[in-house]
Amino acid sequence: MKRRNLLFAILTLLVIWQVGAWLLNEPILPSPVSVAVTFYNELVRGELLEHFLASLWRVAISTLLAIAIAAPLGLILGQSKRLNSLFSPLIYILYPIPKVVLVPIVLLLLGIGDLSKIFIIFMILFFQILVLVRDRAANIRPELVLSVRSLGAGRRALFRFVYLPASIPGILTALRQSIGTAVAVLYIAELFATQQGLGYYIYFNGSTLFNYPAMYAGIVAMAFMGLSLYFAVDWLEHRIASWQFVS
Amino acid sequence: MHPMIQLESLTYAYGQGTPIFQDFDWQVKHGEAWAVLGPSGCGKSTLLYLLAGLRFPTSGQILIEGQPLTRPRPHTGLILQEYGLLPWATVRQNAELGLRVRSFYGPDGKHSPEDFQPVEKLDPWLDRLGLLSVNDKYPSQISGGQRQRTAIARTLALKPDVLLMDEPFGSLDAPTREDLQNLTLELWDEQHLTLVIVTHAIEEASVLGHKILLLGQPPNIAPVVIENPGSRRPDFRHSVDYLDLCRDLRRRMEV
Numbered sequence: 001m002k003r004r005n006l007l008f009a010i011l012t013l014l015v016i017w018q019v020g021a022w023l024l025n026e027p028i029l030p031s032p033v034s035v036a037v038t039f040y041n042e043l044v045r046g047e048l049l050e051h052f053l054a055s056l057w058r059v060a061i062s063t064l065l066a067i068a069i070a071a072p073l074g075l076i077l078g079q080s081k082r083l084n085s086l087f088s089p090l091i092y093i094l095y096p097i098p099k100v101v102l103v104p105i106v107l108l109l110l111g112i113g114d115l116s117k118i119f120i121i122f123m124i125l126f127f128q129i130l131v132l133v134r135d136r137a138a139n140i141r142p143e144l145v146l147s148v149r150s151l152g153a154g155r156r157a158l159f160r161f162v163y164l165p166a167s168i169p170g171i172l173t174a175l176r177q178s179i180g181t182a183v184a185v186l187y188i189a190e191l192f193a194t195q196q197g198l199g200y201y202i203y204f205n206g207s208t209l210f211n212y213p214a215m216y217a218g219i220v221a222m223a224f225m226g227l228s229l230y231f232a233v234d235w236l237e238h239r240i241a242s243w244q245f246v247s
Numbered sequence: 248m249h250p251m252i253q254l255e256s257l258t259y260a261y262g263q264g265t266p267i268f269q270d271f272d273w274q275v276k277h278g279e280a281w282a283v284l285g286p287s288g289c290g291k292s293t294l295l296y297l298l299a300g301l302r303f304p305t306s307g308q309i310l311i312e313g314q315p316l317t318r319p320r321p322h323t324g325l326i327l328q329e330y331g332l333l334p335w336a337t338v339r340q341n342a343e344l345g346l347r348v349r350s351f352y353g354p355d356g357k358h359s360p361e362d363f364q365p366v367e368k369l370d371p372w373l374d375r376l377g378l379l380s381v382n383d384k385y386p387s388q389i390s391g392g393q394r395q396r397t398a399i400a401r402t403l404a405l406k407p408d409v410l411l412m413d414e415p416f417g418s419l420d421a422p423t424r425e426d427l428q429n430l431t432l433e434l435w436d437e438q439h440l441t442l443v444i445v446t447h448a449i450e451e452a453s454v455l456g457h458k459i460l461l462l463g464q465p466p467n468i469a470p471v472v473i474e475n476p477g478s479r480r481p482d483f484r485h486s487v488d489y490l491d492l493c494r495d496l497r498r499r500m501e502v
Contacts, residue, residue: 143330147398150299150325151345151405152358160351161344165335243335243385 001234030213038213039220046214047201052221054196058189059182059229062118063175066125071171074130075163078137095131099123100185103192112193120189121182129174136170137163169244172237176230183226198222249313250274251409251441252298257307259293266305267293269466280435280442282456284449286500289462291445295413298443299325311409321349321360324407326398328414332386338393339382342400343369349405372400376430392423399430403438410435412444416451425484428454449496453489454478461499471499 014032021031030038042048077084103120110116140162148162190199198218206215238245252275260266267290275281283291296302297309300319309316311323319325332341346369349359373379376396381389386397395415402410412431416424428451435442444455452459457478461471473496477488 141330143327144333146296146299146301147325147327147331148333148344148348149301150319150323151348151401152319152321152352153348154352154358157348157351157358161348162333165333168335241335243387246385246388 001231027210027212030216035213035216035220039217042214042217048217048221051196051198051201051218052225055186055190055198055222056225058114058117058197059121059186059225062121062182063125065118066122066129067171067175070126070129071133071167074133074170075137075159075167077130078134078167079158079163081138084134084138091127091131095127100188103185103189107192117186117189117194117197120185124181124185125174125178128178129171132170132174132177133167136167140166169237169241172233172241175233176237179226179229179233183222183229187222198225248277249310251277251279251312252443253310253313255308255310257297257309258305259290259297259302260305265465267465267467269468270307271467271470273460273470275441275443278439278441280432280455280457281444281460282452282458283443283445283460283462284452284456284496284500285447285462286464287447288464290465290467291447291462292413294462295325295411295443295445298409299323299411301325318357320409321356321358321363321405322407323409323411324402324405326395326402326410326412326415328417329391329394331398332394332401334386337383337385338378338389338397339369339373341386341397342373342378342382342404345401345405369400369404372404376400390423391419392427395419395427396430399434403434406438408439408441410440410442412442414446415444417446417448424451431455449493449500452496453492454484459496461496463500 017029017032021029039048077087099120102123106116106120110119145158145162148158153161186197187199187202190197191203194200198221202215202218202222205211205218252273254268254271254273257268257271257273258266259268283294285291293302297304298311298316300316300323303317311320333344336344349363352358354361354363370379373382376399378393378396378400381393386394389397398415415431416427419427431442431444432455434440442455444451446452446455453475455478457475459473459475461473463471473492475492477483477486477492480486483489
């Protein structure tokens with residue numbers, strides 16, 4: 001994503017928003033200027049930052065957990081045809097289930113604390129990473145594996161020098177693809193039984209206090225979080241998988 | 248002294264199909280340069296994988312310096328047609344991969360020779376193969392010829408005594424191919440290698456093989472060997488003998 005294009009996109013959105021606010025002329029769509037003022041006030045004097053950090057922490061910890069658990073499993077499945085064909089049906093049954101439908105069950109089982117929210121986001125990322133890493137590992141050319149084996153590599157060295165580095169782009173692609181879903185589900189997870197997080201903040205301000213500028217400030221914060229996460233993945237990709245971008 | 252490579256009544260079949268080799272005997276002496284020539288499906292790549300210890304005979308055995316082959320042998324180098332390089336590693340990192348694998352295991356005599364010293368220098372190899380100027384490029388950024396040079400550097404840095412090559416220059420343009428064929432013969436001479444190169448190209452077999460093993464449609468039972476002493480002459484590529492040999496090989500392959 002080019003910086004210039006990003007700036008252009010933000011400007012376009014602001015213009016449409018402003019025009020919309022003028023045309024509608026209702027409290028439910030305040031102008032971006034008044035939202036910006038509220039955003040600043042809520043951030044400095046209010047509790048927006050706390051809610052933002054609570055949400056960010058939930059996303060970050062579930063992402064790390066998902067990578068730590070799904071990537072090794074994906075590697076193991078990807079390099080063994082037998083294990084893969086054994087577990088594939090299970091994965092394909094579970095993978096398409098929208099994890100958000102499980103929110104009530106997870107809340108019931110894991111309680112109303114952070115754990116249930118983290119677990120829901122974890123599940124979404126887990127399957128994405130598992131499937132992408134598995135496919136990366138399974139699609140490594142046999143010539144490559146044979147060549148490296150002929151250099152003396154056994155199973156351990158193949159993992160270290162072939163399967164592991166081959167899976168890193170898969171992990172990053174999975175993260176990029178699932179950030180949007182993760183943030184969206186975060187909102188839903190934070191609607192229930194919590195008083196912390198952007199989901200709660202947006203819902204509480206919008207539906208209970210009817211403080212629309214504050215609600216939009218929360219939405220802006222959520223968009224900002226998604227965008228930052230996306231940029232973080234992008235940055236990582238250029239740092240640790242730069243070979244993909246050479247021509 | 249044991250021959251470098253010895254096949255003793257080797258039989259190899261994929262599943263229940265027609266065996267590719269049946270009671271096949273063959274010998275390669277130290278320092279010989281062999282080309283294995285045949286049409287596709289004749290089993291020449293299979294033979295190479297068997298020699299590399301990556302596949303195992305259905306029956307019979309393969310001896311390398313008198314020792315039965317049970318796994319890839321540290322002193323045997325293998326170079327494949329393509330896709331042998333790590334796409335995420337630079338030329339230098341690819342070339343040092345073998346040394347890193349050896350350091351990873353240490354001198355255990357299984358993955359790496361017992362006398363392995365992790366001090367071997369890579370730069371002379373990059374220099375010898377003309378790769379120093381591209382050493383920080385990724386495989387996708389260099390030419391096909393440079394990729395094969397990288398594969399050669401990676402293998403020779405391990406000081407092999409047997410070098411196995413599977414259609415190594417098949418995807419290269421003619422001048423690059425000729426260049427690398429000459430380089431292969433130079434290195435074979437310099438490093439005292441025993442060379443087995445698999446190819447479907449008659450010209451390549453004629454130039455590189457001081458002896459040529461001709462394979463046909465399976466099952467291969469008795470080896471067909473063509474002596475090619477003339478190929479040691481530097482101008483062989485332009486001689487009448489070369490043309491005669493090519494014609495002879497073409498005729499035999501058509502049968």
